[in-house]
Amino acid sequence: MSGLLIRDAEVDGRRCSVRVRDGLVEELGAVPARAPGEEEIDAAGGALLPGLTDHHLHLFALAAAFASVRCGPPDVRDRPALRAALHRAAPDRHGWVRGIGYAERVAGALDATGLDALRADVPVRVQHRSGALWVLNSRAAERAGLRSGRHPGIERDAAGAPTGRLWRADDWLRGRLPETAPPSLTAVGRRLAGYGITAVTDATPRLAPDAVGALAEEAGSGRLPQRLLLLGAPLSTPPSARPAPGPWKIVLADSVLPDFGGLTEEIDAAHRQGRPVAVHTVTAASLALLLAALEQTGALPGDRVEHAAVVPAEAVPVVRRLGLRVVTQPGFLADRGDAFLDGTPAHEHDGLYRCASFLRAGVPLALSSDAPYGPLDPWSVIRAATTRHVPGGRTANPAERLTAAQALTAYLSPPHAPGSPPPRLRPGSPADLLLLAVPLADALSDPSADLVRLTLIGGRILR
Structure with missing residues (x-):
């Protein structure tokens, strides 16, 4: 195909035609007749937009999730259903079963003993839906060497024996699992394209060189067609590298916060390399620590707050004054908002996943999925941002609602900004485009992934 002509598309509120050639938008407006060898598409008035960006997800974890057994709502809601799901799961070629998405309301606070009662014949590891906790049954704990392990995230009982619960110990655990190649991102790229996503930011922290190489291979081969930015690329990565390095990811774990001096040193180290920081904060305490650290170090343009799950009202003007960007995930409210409302003090409810407050204050706001830990579908996240309904029927601080247009705009911002x-x-302009089946006003009245007609990345149609 020598090019593409999209007829009768809605662009910025007007109907026109768009010619795409060599990965770029070549003409826009009253485009003449189709050129020889050019494919022609009748948009029939559907909106043609820049492609969406998911500003925070975890690609290899998402690919692994596609091949894992679901262990939490909505698929699994109680202990019998969890037992059935684990027994239906076929072990991988190394004999392990991998579960994801566990929530305590299914079967309580799982440990090795509790997981043995559900399935004990093979090594089983189950990830909490937060992504912060793995639970191993006794066979898996023995295979991974938990008893002699030295990682601080290995939870132990009063006698010093491991409970089977590992907190933020992914790298340590990965080194003790059977060696496997990184999963293909073909299915991930296809799913993203189906939602109209043309660019993604992988938010996995401190990527090892082999992980960076594997992501580069997936992107370079086209198995992941989306434009790719890496928050976890080593600080030594040159700006011209592909995949491109983004802000340096720092995790302020809600369980154990770093000391103030160590945090400021890490921020300074990133800033000296010309890298802004993207800092994971899900509690008011961790946000206060971050803001205090940036007051001392000074902020660099592009510094970001990731998640901003709990933001006291008095913190919003500080975020604005420091020039920070916020990348948040209101999709969590629709996915598990009851747990957030029930698990946080009432005085913090107004601060849960703020959106409108940031826009009113002039803070740049982007939306994202945090997939696989949050819902991947951006159109469901847009709906969640406009309703703020939680599964049980309550509304989480309606004053923080966005309009559908604001929520969509927060997905349309470019990856680097x-x-x-x-x-x-x-x-x-690059032909990274999203064609909807209806005009934009209709799409905003009822956002749905079903309205995505086709996605183009670099002028190539991904169906």
Whole structure:
């Protein structure tokens, strides 16, 4: 195909035609007749937009999740269903079963003994839906060497024996599992394209060189067609590298916060390399620590707050004054908002996953999924941002609702500048595009992934 002509598309509120050639928008407006060898598509008035960006997800974890057994709502809601799901799961070629998405309301606070009661014949590891905790049954704990393990995240009982619970110990655990190649991202790329996503930011912290190489291979081969930014790329990565390095990811774990001096040193080290920071914070305490650290170090343009799950009202103007961007996930409210409302003090409810407050304060705001830990579908996240309904029927601080247009705009911002205005379609702009089946006003009235007609990345149609 020598090019693509999209007829009768809605662009910025007007109906026009768009010619795409060599990965760029070549013409826009009253485009003449189809050129020889050019494919033509009748948009029938459907909106043509820049492609969406998911500003925070975890690619290899998402690929692994596609091949794992679901262990939590909505698929699994009680102990008998969990037992059945684990027994239906076929072990991998090394004999292990991998579960994801566990929530305590299914069968309580699982440990090795509790997991043995559900399935004990093979090594089983189950990840909590937060992504912060793995639970291993006794066979898995023995295979992984928990008893002699030295990682601080290995939970132990009063006698010093491991309970089977590992907190934020992914790298340590990965080194003790049977060696496997990184999963293919083909299915992930296809799913993302189906949602209209043309760019992604992998938020996995401190990526090892082999992980960076594997992600580069997936992107370079086209198995992951989306544009790719890495928050966990080593600080030594040159800006011209592909995949491109983004802000340096720092995790402020809600269980054990780092000391203030160590945090400021890490921020300074990133800033000296010209890298902004992207800091995971899900509690008011961790946000206060981050803001205090940035007051001392000074902020660098592009510094980001990741998640911002709990933000006291008095912190919003500080975030604005420091020039920070916020990348948040209101999709968690629709997915598990009851647990957030029930598990946080009432005085913090107004601060849960703020959105509108940041926009009113002039803080650049981007939305994302945090998949596989949150819902991947951006259209469901947009709906969640506009309703703020939780599964049980309550509403989490309706004052923080966005309009559908605001929520969509927060997905349209470019990868390197989350929360900035979306790119405009004009001659010479990259042909990373999303065509909807209906005009934009109709899509905003009822956001749905079903309205995505086709996605283009670099002018190539991904169906």
